[in-house]
Amino acid sequence: MANLKEVRNRIQSVSSTQQITKAMKMVAAAKLRRAQDNIIRMRPYAQRLNTILANLTRNADAAADSEFGVVREVRKVLVIAITSDRGLAGAFNSNVFKGVNALIAERYASLPAASISVMAIGKKAHDYYTRKGNIVGNYTHVFAKLSFETVRAAAEVAMDGFRAGTYDEVVMVYNEFRNVATQVIRTEQLLPLVPVGAPATAETTANVDYLFEPVKQDIVQTLIPQSIKIQLYKAVLESNASEHGARMTAMDKATDNAGELLKALKLTYNRTRQAAITTEILEIVGGAEALAAG
Template structure:
């Protein structure tokens, strides 16, 4: 049985840990609020941009061939893995790694490992895949000051690599934010462009003569790169909100577990102290009886 000093030391250690997890939970909650507001504002913009692009493409007499929409035989693949810079977020980062492995197994099982490269956004992904090899670029700075400009660098690298034929397909793997306790792993094809049908509405079906300035082709060619960058930026914002939600949940559970452990340790401490007192009393009584008998 552990001594009273050892149990007291463990109680102090667990209490200190509980205070830290409580503080981390509060910090994560504050950051989550801002991150959640950002992704809520971004979602309608990204959806509307995709709808405009789909409407323009659907009303075009002849398909406008974009350099980002050319489908080629898949021989080399770039996977964009979006993780966090820090840990202590439960299975947040490991789920991304599992999602990447699942994508490779399901979509690219026939390709050699050397044909698959990783564009890691976030320090955890960069460190993990650097050990394995095949990392493209260094984007560990993205979450230090998260903005569209920092994410655009990663998007342009992926777009340029696809356009010049270095990669035949680009896929994103990230955590989609649902709520504080729920994050869903998403695997989405970024390039080549996947044709989407615009929602059929009364305004969409109406026979309207649109006037385009500049030409429809120029508008589409401008919107496509912007849409691709927005897609990646949205994925990073989703991941950022998911990270804080996952960390908040993990720290909440850690705080509860520390509380349960403290109850157990205090019970052990009281039992150990009672046992020590009982032993001392027995020794005193035994000594007194021995003196009386002598």
Template sequence: MANLKEVRNRITSVQSTQQITKAMKMVAAAKLRRAQDNILRMRPYAQRLNSILSNLTALAGDEVESEYGVVRDVRRVLVIAITSDRGLAGAFNSNVFKAVNVLAQSRYAEQAATGNLTVMAIGKKAHDYFGKRGPLLGSYQHVFGKLSFDTVREAAEQAMDGFRAGDYDEVTMVYNEFRNVATQVIRVEQLLPLVPAEQPANVPTTNVDYIFEPSQDDIMQTLIPQSLKIQLYKAVLESNASEHGARMTAMDKATENAGELLKELKLTYNRTRQAAITTEILEIVGGAEALAASR
């Protein structure tokens, strides 16, 4: 059984840890509110932009061709892995690592075996993990410190330029989608080439006469790159909100575990203290009896 000093030291250590996890939970909750507001505002805009793009693409048919919609034999692949800059968020980052590894072993097994699978790591954790396993495209380790569209646009343009140049035949994003504080879902989405949106079967089609200003081709060539950048930015915002939700949940659980451990340590401390007192009393009684017997 541990002595009283060791138990007291452990109690002090656990109490300090509990205070830290409480503070981290509060910080994550404050950041989550802002991140959640950002993604809730972004979702309608991204959905509406994709809807407009789908309508115009369906209207144009084969009249307008985009360099981002060219379908080629998939020989070279770029996977954009989106994680956080910091840890202590439960399985948030490891789930992305597992999803990318599953892609490399199943869907892109041939490309990975021939060294034609490249990773763009957004977030320091992804940079550290995948950087040890091969070369990375770009360096986006600290985008979440001052998260903005301009930073993400740079990453999107680099991926889009690589696709146009033929360096990559397919670009796929892997990230955590925010559902609620306790739920984050891994999403694997193809960014390039463009995939036509599926129209629901129960929605009737309508013929709309659009007036284009400037030309239809100019609008499509502007709208498509903007839509791709918005898609990546939305994925980063989803990951940012998911990170704070995962960290808040993890720190809440850690605080509860620290509380349970404190109860056990205090019980152990009281038992140890009681045993020490009992031992001292027995020693005193035994010594008194020995003195009485020697007289």
């Protein structure tokens, strides 16, 4: 039979934990709303930019002419792994690690480990891949003050590396936000450009005739780098919203589990207390009968 003091201590401990998980759920819900608004506003812009870029590269073969559209034999790869700075978000971060491992095993199995570099955006990814080595830069500060400027710096490092031939491909792995309870691991090639990957719509399949002012080539060469930076920024926003959704769901489940555990502990406490009272009564009755018999 469990000791009453031990059960009381466990009840207090679980109750305190439940209060913490409730508070974390509320904080995650507040952050999720802002993050969800950000990604909802970003998606139309990123999709529209992709549509324009797809038409330009289809009509003018601009991707092949761009320094970011050069297709080379893949010998060195940069994988951008986007995670969170903090844990307590269920399988949010571990799913990214699994996605990166699956990507390497399926797509780059023939390459030596030293030829695969990782750019970790988020403290969890940085800590994980620092232990494994071959990490590029330190981007643990991105989510502390999330903005296009902070993400652009990471995008420019990847772009400069591709342009210089340090990397032949740049691929990003992140959680795409669907809803509060659903985040899907996405693997997207950032470089070289793959125009055919643009969504097929009535506009992208049509022969769109653009008017360029002042020079067509200058506009295209400006638009392509901007589009690459926007795609990485969108992925970071998707991951940010997914993180808060995953943490909100995880804390909600933790609160429910704590509630179930409290019920079981209180039931155990009441049974133990009742058994102790019954034992005391029996001892008193036994003592009284012994005195009466004597």
